[in-house]
Amino acid sequence: MSAAQSDPGSASGPDPLRNPLPDLAQALRDAAAAVKVELDQLLAPVAGPQGRVLEAMRYASLGGGKRLRPFLVLESARLFDVPRASALRTGAALEMVHCYSLVHDDLPAMDNSDLRHGRASAHKAFDEATAILAGDGLLTRAFGVLADPDTHPDAKVRCALVAALAHAAGSDGMVGGQMIDISPERAQLDLDGIKRLQSMKTGALFTFACEAGAILGQAEAAARDALLGFAGDLGLAFQIVDDLLDAEGSAEDLGKPTGQDEALGKATFVGQLGNEGARAEASRIVKDACARLEIFGKKGSLLRATARFVLERRS
Amino acid sequence: MSAAQSDPGSASGPDPLRNPLPDLAQALRDAAAAVKVELDQLLAPVAGPQGRVLEAMRYASLGGGKRLRPFLVLESARLFDVPRASALRTGAALEMVHCYSLVHDDLPAMDNSDLRHGRASAHKAFDEATAILAGDGLLTRAFGVLADPDTHPDAKVRCALVAALAHAAGSDGMVGGQMIDISPERAQLDLDGIKRLQSMKTGALFTFACEAGAILGQAEAAARDALLGFAGDLGLAFQIVDDLLDAEGSAEDLGKPTGQDEALGKATFVGQLGNEGARAEASRIVKDACARLEIFGKKGSLLRATARFVLERRS
Numbered sequence: 001m002s003a004a005q006s007d008p009g010s011a012s013g014p015d016p017l018r019n020p021l022p023d024l025a026q027a028l029r030d031a032a033a034a035v036k037v038e039l040d041q042l043l044a045p046v047a048g049p050q051g052r053v054l055e056a057m058r059y060a061s062l063g064g065g066k067r068l069r070p071f072l073v074l075e076s077a078r079l080f081d082v083p084r085a086s087a088l089r090t091g092a093a094l095e096m097v098h099c100y101s102l103v104h105d106d107l108p109a110m111d112n113s114d115l116r117h118g119r120a121s122a123h124k125a126f127d128e129a130t131a132i133l134a135g136d137g138l139l140t141r142a143f144g145v146l147a148d149p150d151t152h153p154d155a156k157v158r159c160a161l162v163a164a165l166a167h168a169a170g171s172d173g174m175v176g177g178q179m180i181d182i183s184p185e186r187a188q189l190d191l192d193g194i195k196r197l198q199s200m201k202t203g204a205l206f207t208f209a210c211e212a213g214a215i216l217g218q219a220e221a222a223a224r225d226a227l228l229g230f231a232g233d234l235g236l237a238f239q240i241v242d243d244l245l246d247a248e249g250s251a252e253d254l255g256k257p258t259g260q261d262e263a264l265g266k267a268t269f270v271g272q273l274g275n276e277g278a279r280a281e282a283s284r285i286v287k288d289a290c291a292r293l294e295i296f297g298k299k300g301s302l303l304r305a306t307a308r309f310v311l312e313r314r315s
Numbered sequence: 316m317s318a319a320q321s322d323p324g325s326a327s328g329p330d331p332l333r334n335p336l337p338d339l340a341q342a343l344r345d346a347a348a349a350v351k352v353e354l355d356q357l358l359a360p361v362a363g364p365q366g367r368v369l370e371a372m373r374y375a376s377l378g379g380g381k382r383l384r385p386f387l388v389l390e391s392a393r394l395f396d397v398p399r400a401s402a403l404r405t406g407a408a409l410e411m412v413h414c415y416s417l418v419h420d421d422l423p424a425m426d427n428s429d430l431r432h433g434r435a436s437a438h439k440a441f442d443e444a445t446a447i448l449a450g451d452g453l454l455t456r457a458f459g460v461l462a463d464p465d466t467h468p469d470a471k472v473r474c475a476l477v478a479a480l481a482h483a484a485g486s487d488g489m490v491g492g493q494m495i496d497i498s499p500e501r502a503q504l505d506l507d508g509i510k511r512l513q514s515m516k517t518g519a520l521f522t523f524a525c526e527a528g529a530i531l532g533q534a535e536a537a538a539r540d541a542l543l544g545f546a547g548d549l550g551l552a553f554q555i556v557d558d559l560l561d562a563e564g565s566a567e568d569l570g571k572p573t574g575q576d577e578a579l580g581k582a583t584f585v586g587q588l589g590n591e592g593a594r595a596e597a598s599r600i601v602k603d604a605c606a607r608l609e610i611f612g613k614k615g616s617l618l619r620a621t622a623r624f625v626l627e628r629r630s
Contacts, residue, residue: 186364
């Protein structure tokens with residue numbers, strides 16, 4: 001067996017789906033493929049000199065990644081029997097926002113990272129100006145997709161999606177979290193500060209992903225609150241595991257540089273709790289997350305499996 | 316009389332309202348003041364390390380500028396007796412998008428401009444990373460404002476605003492126009508190519524400004540089309556005059572560097588038509604623009620005056 005055969009991800013970067021539970025692995029693969037088709041259609045290439053920004057938007061969003069956020073949209077929407085087309089468009093819009101944030105975060109003035117999903121980050125594959133514009137274009141397009149009647153027939157639902165995503169992605173959410181992450185105060189954060197940073201920078205989009213299902217399904221408060229609680233826990237566990245992978249993992253496995261946090265002197269969950277303590281904390285949080293989904297019974301089983309996957313992932 | 320008294324703009328950059336017609340001057344000042352109050356409220360400062368991005372968002376949007384785009388929203392909305400609060404929020408959202416585009420355009424990787432509205436551009440007053448995030452935050456917040464029920468009671472109207480702004484600001488509009496503007500093909504554009512670039516980079520937001528009035532007012536097709544035609548003309552005249560000011564004006568008058576187009580070897584209206592030819596073309600277009608507003612009678616007089624002001628402005 002050749003090296004390429006023994007590692008199915010080697011040709012296109014690391015395999016993002018290594019080690020999930022069997023049913024979940026198939027569901028994640030199906031969702032990732034469907035989201036990619038949706039993104040490919042929503043970001044159709046155009047001719048002329050402006051075509052370059054579309055090329056970069058496609059490069060940044062079609063290239064790889066676990067598609068965990070759109071998967072959460074699909075699974076949370078399924079709890080309320082939302083038509084899959086609505087959930088897919090919403091998931092694709094969210095993925096555009098996630099991908100724009102990676103493009104801007106990787107810029108030399110920000111995290112200065114040349115590697116993403118096992119290949120050149122957007123500003124290396126294109127140039128800085130194009131990467132900035134591609135990020136801007138993806139963010140803008142995401143809101144256009146959500147506001148389109150194809151996403152949901154009820155305009156109130158579409159407006160609620162736009163408002164929730166703007167809140168999650170903006171200065172009270174992801175953008176604010178990134179601001180904290182690059183601030184001088186970053187190195188000295190205590191555990192509560194790290195949690196707050198995480199809930200803004202990473203957690204806000206996870207929360208939107210699950211909230212979106214409830215919005216699309218016009219869910220009642222109890223169901224919505226259960227999903228929001230689950231998402232908050234999931235985002236926190238995700239970030240703790242991210243810190244562990246950065247401390248313990250290899251660049252080859254992750255498709256991006258490791259050891260960055262320590263090199264930059266960033267306060268992390270691992271730094272505060274130690275490797276074992278951080279892993280125990282993540283386990284506890286995932287257990288809580290799963291318990292929150294009890295009201296959905298068997299319908300929530302893939303979401304619960306996702307939480308366990310987040311804990312056990314190696315990339 | 317002191318120098319400061321003879322030039323009311325000297326303390327805070329050039330006076331953006333020099334030379335408009337008397338009634339228009341007052342209306343522009345009133346609108347600019349109201350939009351600033353609205354922006355100040357929508358972008359309230361926050362505590363903590365994430366507060367820095369809000370500071371930069373406020374710096375970039377409260378600092379100056381003619382507020383011509385929100386003024387066009389207010390005036391086009393007035394044609395349909397839209398409540399002023401709705402128009403003001405929409406105008407403020409549009410101004411956030413305009414200001415984000417200036418912040419990102421000024422970045423070293425883009426136009427590398429250190430001066431904006433007569434003072435340091437955002438990445439000089441803060442730093443590049445903060446400027447990138449502030450732009451992202453402004454763009455994101457704009458969509459949140461439009462989707463909020465405070466902007467209009469009808470969710471269909473709010474969704475139409477979000478969709479129209481996403482279209483105008485995205486890769487088919489402003490972002491695509493900026494991509495062309497920094498492309499290698501830029502230097503060789505012919506007159507049609509320059510017009511197309513302009514209609515995307517500058518025209519799209521002017522068009523949205525007038526379209527927004529029609530959307531808020533749920534206007535009939537004829538009124539909407541008249542406004543869209545007016546906006547297209549206005550944007551084109553605005554850009555021709557911008558080229559003339561870049562070729563003829565002073566940095567002191569404009570509050571930003573001049574002679575940039577020639578230095579960068581960019582094809583411009585002035586380069587294609589000559590100074591006199593470009594001025595004649597702008598005059599002709601403004602006359603057309605005013606004719607399109609005849610269906611609104613006296614109610615359109617300030618919009619017509621705005622078109623003449625765009626032609627006669629010196630900054």
